[in-house]
Amino acid sequence: MRQADLVIVGGSAAGIEAAIVAQRHYELDKVVVIRKEDSVMVPCGIPYIFGTLGSIDKNVMPDSLLGDAELIKDEVTSIDRASQTVTTAGGEAVKYKRLILASGSQPLRPPIPGMQLDNVFAIPKDAVYLREVQSALSSCSNLVIIGGGFIGVEFADECRKLDMKVTIVEMLDHCLMLALDEQFCCTAENNLRESGVNVITGNGVRALHGQSRVEWVELQDGTRIEADAVIVGIGVSPATKLAQDAGLEIGAQRGIQVDAYMRTSDSQIFAAGDCAETFCYFTRKAVPLRLAAIATREARLATMNLFEDVAPNQGAVGVFSTVVGDTGFCAAGLTEKRARDAGLDVIATEAAAPDRHPGTMPGASGQKTKLVFDRETGKMLGGQATGGTSTGETANLMAALISAGSTARDVACFQLGTHPALTASPIAYQIVNAAEHALVRGR
């Protein structure tokens, strides 16, 4: 029987990160990664296969990332905790000293009639399946996307670049509403509409209809939308069957329960990424946040803690960014709505300015920023922005300020740096100005 110091189940973001970090931190005799996929997709790159990249092959994570870890392409079917052994569908058995479960998630499929019809696609991180989706879409002319979260919006923005009429159906009042406050959602929706996407909100899908292939979508209000393809992007559910079968505890959000060191209810087994329970930095409650950047962070923490409790998890801040058309959107921490829903008394402020200075510099885009502060403590709870391509790093700056426990005064007095071709002016810098407004309002 094979023996390994560390076995990692799953080869996507969390699994790869765990393999990398393990090799950096320890001199282990053997690290084994077991995954069922022949090749691994960049998870967040999947929507971009369909438009911008044009090819699945451009969205592959090379196996060389695994370094000296041994890769077994097979599916783990059981864990024997007593003997510390995993067994695969192919009959392989590997004994582990430590085990990291990074089994990911599978797309949710809504319980509506017609889901079994041809050309109705959920989006698993599976190259073989995605190749089929891409091939099927190439001959379609009416695509309906169920769900207006990040996946839905990104698919819509990419597929509208193909020769297709694209409709998004979102049950909530707005697309992206779980990540952004209303005004930013509306901007994103307007951008989608201006580029030709039909955006329907506050309306669910009652059923999918067709002979063998989907032909039309029936909405809750009776509206009928022609469709020769449907993409379902309503979220994911943690892949926990293996853990459950092994008797590991499952949490409130249906992920594998872990402690602050990413350890499961078995002290030799850790879990990270979409399959693991994630808790919120602010509320300390379990939250269904499934993002590649959370997965890799959890994998980093789990791996650092394999043999000693060194890096406790402070919880997920929740940091998102996306692009709709040419406009970037981002959020870190709590939106105003989420903060108010959590019962917090907040001060929310805004500042807008070009992201170059003077605004006449080439490449300048307007950046609008909103910050949310706790009125009682003055601490920054969240930030959102819409603007140019630096919005992604703006999200990370916001996340750093939040993670540091910064107050409105700290942020208003923050020592930033600026450059005409790269940032807003130091006078107009949006995050600092929004914080200053909050400071004045909070007195």
Add this chain to the structure above:
Amino acid sequence: MRQADLVIVGGSAAGIEAAIVAQRHYELDKVVVIRKEDSVMVPCGIPYIFGTLGSIDKNVMPDSLLGDAELIKDEVTSIDRASQTVTTAGGEAVKYKRLILASGSQPLRPPIPGMQLDNVFAIPKDAVYLREVQSALSSCSNLVIIGGGFIGVEFADECRKLDMKVTIVEMLDHCLMLALDEQFCCTAENNLRESGVNVITGNGVRALHGQSRVEWVELQDGTRIEADAVIVGIGVSPATKLAQDAGLEIGAQRGIQVDAYMRTSDSQIFAAGDCAETFCYFTRKAVPLRLAAIATREARLATMNLFEDVAPNQGAVGVFSTVVGDTGFCAAGLTEKRARDAGLDVIATEAAAPDRHPGTMPGASGQKTKLVFDRETGKMLGGQATGGTSTGETANLMAALISAGSTARDVACFQLGTHPALTASPIAYQIVNAAEHALVRGR
């Protein structure tokens, strides 16, 4: 005689910021800004007038930024501290309750023969003078720039876009050496050379020669460079004459001495920006850091502290960014060299990756990042990067991590967010990976 709650002397970055912040924070009867310039340049935009912007008019800060503050275009010639009155060259006298000195700096002129020749330009923030420079340069074919700091490098990169042969002469071993470690300086120099700029380092200017107009530049080693125009970019000296005449204390770096609340030796008078003494966040020692983003921060602090000590200055972290060709460069905090020169035992690490993911996404540039940590405390002392247009916000993220007192472990476990079209992948994110290397090396 006019009376004002607040008089601000100087109308550039610090003066404008003080006027804005004063009106946000207080309900003052009257705020007066007195400046000698008819219109004010975006200070950091000045090099870009000559190439990218093409026009001085595109680089003006509108007076509307001053809001309801009264603007007097005149030069303050004296301060009578006993009567709390400033007097201008035009004979105006204004009584103040609080005074903020934001008188800026003037360009240094090296004590070398030939500086009085025609077509030898220092670069003051003066639209009238800059118009003359621009007009003179338009008929020149050989430009020599003395000084390879940010100003020199930015002027070189802009002027090489004109029909001119451009030479930089830098006395130190490398351009940008006060802000960046050697490897980043070399990259910047290579970019300049590839775009046709003649970069001479480790060599000073001995004299400028010519009849009435400069004709050639003589270097320390005897080299002779043809020149029909010379730009001097060797730094600035604080404009403190007014303060000195009024008997205010002057500091070790020749700026107006201020306390942690930006108050001068007169409790009713504050100073901010290039004219004020700045101290280093790390060493607590006076440093000759003169940057617009430091000036505006000091102005914000000074204004918040006008009537009550509320926002102490923690010192300047020093956050820079620039662009050479299409490549961004940035630094926050201490370089490895500066940290070692300050006697610190440091761990310096690097990580490089595309700033999009997968790297096949359009617009992807490689970003190389270097971080510097204190071996004893584990705290982040500095960061540098070279890459695409998000480098400017990368500097700010580094500054936030430094200001928060983050250790290598904090940074390695930092909750970032990523997106294919906006950032590196969560596995390859440069700052986190460099921190992780430091964590391993520091054990």
